Every structure is written in structure tokens, then in C-alpha cells.
């Protein structure tokens with residue numbers, strides 16, 4: 001998959017671009033609904049011997065448009081998006097860098113520049129996709145902007161248990177720790193990447209060494225607590241248990257949650273390595289224990305519960 005970043009205003013050289021079927025949207029999470037939009041574009045591209053593309057935006061419009069500075073965290077930061085789209089056999093990823101200039105483009109100019117300009121022959125989007133100044137362009141009035149140069153398909157909303165699958169829903173579920181529900185909405189396990197850094201070197205003394213992970217600040221994490229996780233490392237999948245929290249038994253100084261993972265049946269050094277953590281089940285809240293012995297007893301119970309969960 002080729003990734004091409006686009007800024008507005010800039011020149012597009014039409015001749016060099018192949019005829020393309022594109023899916024367009026912000027696609028944070030690439031959840032079941034997004035997957036339907038993207039898969040439709042990929043299938044249509046194959047059927048018509050064209051290239052497939054995803055056209056997305058970065059950063060999130062609210063980062064650029066809101067008056068106060070906000071830091072947005074994504075269900076799928078750009079890198080995760082890229083990996084997932086690659087697996088979905090998308091040929092090209094166009095990332096339109098979101099700016100005030102872009103936000104002020106009229107719907108017609110937006111289509112001229114980014115759809116007709118990118119040689120898109122067929123555009124696929126969800127029913128609620130909007131484009132152009134104040135989102136005035138949508139899938140109901142797009143006909144007036146196509147100039148008969150491309151076709152389009154609108155994907156109706158995808159539901160799970162009578163509720164619309166949406167990025168907002170997934171964000172809410174993450175904040176409640178409901179990772180199993182999140183995974184149903186995503187159609188895959190929710191995951192984050194992290195680099196193993198040094199901690200307090202306490203884990204090994206209590207019989208549970210934990211790889212402490214430095215996570216990109218733009219990645220969304222679930223609510224604080226203990227979770228059953230899988231660890232993807234160098235092409236292998238390991239089972240393990242994660243504590244996302246403040247280690248209240250040992251200190252009251254931590255203000256930012258730390259993600260630590262104890263990998264089952266593993267004993268090598270991991271410092272500096274990159275791990276991908278898949279979240280499978282919420283086990284319990286992090287607690288402040290009266291002493292280390294009680295904490296160790298509790299972690300032993302967590303381990304039993306998580307091993308049982310993975311073995312059935």
C-alpha cells in the first residue's frame with residue numbers, strides 16, 4: 001500500500017493517477033461500519049480492474065477548528081490505520097492534512113480537487129459522511145457536485161444489538177473498560193503498540209515481572225484496571241495480564257496511568273523492544289492493598305482467572 005499525504009492548496013498531476021475506486025471518511029477505529037465502506041471500495045476496484053484507495057483526514061478536524069488547544073487520542077492512530085488498511089488490501093492511502101484552509105473549501109471545490117482531481121471513478125462513503133465548508137456536502141446532495149465524472153455508493157448504517165456502530169460508542173465503551181464489547185464493534189481485538197521501558201524493578205521481586213510500556217500520546221487507552229491481554233512480539237502471540245494504573249499499593253505519586261504487562265511462561269529481557277498489546281477481557285479495578293503479600297495473592301488469582309479464560 002502506498003501512503004500519500006496531501007495538503008491543500010497544492011497541485012495534483014492528473015495524468016499520473018490511475019483510475020481509482022475510493023472509500024472516504026475519517027475512519028477512527030476502522031470499526032464494522034467503516035469496514036463495510038472500505039471493503040465495498042476494494043471489491044468494486046477489483047471488479048472493474050481499478051486501484052482501490054482510502055481517502056482520510058489527519059489530524060481530527062476538532063484539533064484544527066476548536067478555539068482551545070485540544071489533544072485528540074485515536075482508537076486507531078495513523079500507524080494502526082495504515083496496518084489495518086494494508087491487511088484489507090487497499091492499494092493507496094491518501095491522507096488529507098486537515099487545515100483551516102481545507103475546512104473553508106466549498107463542497108464543490110472539495111470534490112473538484114480531491115475526488116475528480118485524484119481520478120476517482122467511484123466513491124464509497126457512509127450515509128453520514130459530510131464534506132466541504134461546515135459539512136454542507138453530503139451523500140444526498142453529492143449528485144450536484146459529481147459533474148457526471150464519477151459514480152458513488154452510500155453505505156447504510158451498520159448496527160450491533162440495535163445500536164449504530166460508531167467511533168463515539170467505542171470511545172465510551174473503552175472509558176468503561178468494556179473491551180469485549182469494543183472488540184465486537186471492531187471485529188478484531190482492540191490493540192495498542194508500546195515500547196518496553198524501565199520501571200521500578202519491583203515486579204521481579206514479587207514474582208511477577210512486568211514489561212512497562214511507553215505508549216504514544218495520541219493512542220486511546222481503556223479505563224484503569226486489570227485485563228486479560230495477548231502480546232504480539234516478533235511474530236509470536238503470548239498470553240498475559242496487564243495492569244493499567246497508578247500502582248497505589250506502592251505509591252500515591254503516580255498521576256498518569258502506566259501500562260504494565262506480565263507475559264505468561266516467558267522469561268527473556270524485553271527492554272527497548274516493541275510490543276503490540278491486544279485487550280481481551282476486563283478483570284477488575286486496580287486496588288490499593290494493605291500490604292504486598294495481599295497484592296501478590298490477588299495477582300495469583302488474576303493469573304488463574306486469565307489462564308482459564310484463554311483456555312476455554
Ligand SMILES: Cc1cc2nc3c(=O)[nH]c(=O)nc-3n(C[C@H](O)[C@H](O)[C@H](O)COP(=O)(O)O)c2cc1C
Nearest residue numbers: 199200201202203210241243247248249262286287
Ligand atoms: C495482573 C496485575 C495486577 C496488578 N494489580 C495491582 C493492583 O490492584 N494494585 C496495585 O497497586 N498494583 C497492582 N499491580 C502492579 C504492581 O504493583 C506492579 O506490577 C509492581 O509494582 C511492579 O512495578 P515495576 O514493573 O515498575 O517494577 C498489578 C500488576 C499485575 C501484573
Ligand SMILES: Nc1ncnc2c1ncn2[C@@H]1O[C@H](COP(=O)(O)OP(=O)(O)O)[C@@H](O)[C@H]1O
Nearest residue numbers: 199200201203204209210211263266267269270
Ligand atoms: N514474563 C515476563 N513478563 C514481562 N516482562 C518480563 C518477563 N520476563 C522477563 N521480563 C523482563 O523483565 C522486565 C520487568 O521486570 P520488572 O522487575 O518488573 O522491571 P521493571 O520495573 O523495569 O519493569 C521486563 O521489562 C522484561 O525485560
